[in-house]
Amino acid sequence: MTLAVYQGDLLAQTRQWTNLHDEELRRRAVQAAGEKDVDALVSLTTAYLAHQGGSGVLTSPRTVEAYALGTRQFALYAREQAVNLLRPHRHDAQNYVNHMLAAGRKPAGVQLKVAAASCLYRALRWAGATDADPFRDAKVPKDRTPGLVKRPPYSEDDLADVLEKADIHAKFLLFLTAHAGLRISEALALEWDDLDEGARRLHVRSGKGRKGRVVAMSTSLSRAARHYRGLYGPGGPDHTDGKRTTPGERVFRYADMTTARYHVQKAFKQAGVRFRGFHPGRKYAGTRLLQQIKDFGRVAAHLGHESVDTTRKGYAQLAADDLKDDLAGW
Known part of the structure; x- marks a missing residue:
């Protein structure tokens, strides 16, 4: 059989x-x-x-x-x-x-x-x-070995170089992983109604474990979303086949992660940056956000982690000298 x-x-x-x-x-x-x-x-x-x-x-x-x-x-x-x-x-x-x-x-x-x-x-x-x-x-x-050591996030410079070379689809996808912290499966499953550029938020309807969540957009991501919608959103010209999309359709033309990987890898290659998958983008989001707000719970919520330990062990860590300002004057 x-x-x-x-x-x-x-x-x-x-x-x-x-x-x-x-x-x-x-x-x-x-x-x-x-x-x-x-x-x-x-x-x-x-x-x-x-x-x-x-x-x-x-x-x-x-x-x-x-x-x-x-x-x-x-x-x-x-x-x-x-x-x-x-x-x-x-x-x-x-x-x-x-x-x-x-x-x-x-x-x-x-x-x-x-x-x-x-x-x-x-x-x-x-x-x-x-x-x-x-x-x-x-x-x-x-x-x-900590997860961030084994599989570190992309650096700020690497992402900037890749974004400069990426086409509109790859650029928007990278913003979703590296700023919104979405898993690649969550990003590819987005529908047009899930994006709210005005309120700078998006709706993940089926995250890991089939859990939904609302995710805040960065300023750069919301701008990228508006630009992307203007080109490929409902009522706009669809440059892939000359047709118009309708509400409820998926945001990305990529059918699966393999296709998305193929297109995004081209941008990394042109930028001279080694592509290590989409997860280092999520780790970039977690690490940068933690350094800014210093709250593991809020970072875990942003990334869609059920346990703060998951965030702590593999996605975000504070700098070794993070307490130096707090200890100044002791």
């Missing part, structure tokens, strides 16, 4: 397993594990994630893809190392962890792969194929 990685209709993919009678579900899961059928194991894990996972069929495409890739990697490892998936040896899970660490993977990346492999075993138990839970006691060492 073969099923492609998430292609939009997650419910239909899930039903390929949930429509089976219990005995047939168990038989197919046992067969997939016994034969180490990678595609079938990915399919089973995806079905479990969408049926029993915390977000169910509302699980984001990126999460589905990450778990599918992690499951595929573990299934291929199990095939190469002759791991018995239904009756794993007590050292098999830790051996997999150590294998990835020895290959140079960072602890954070290993933790994500372990999460996917653990999900595969939850799926196998859900299907009645095994009672095994080999990753329950697997240990992954903590990475003590």
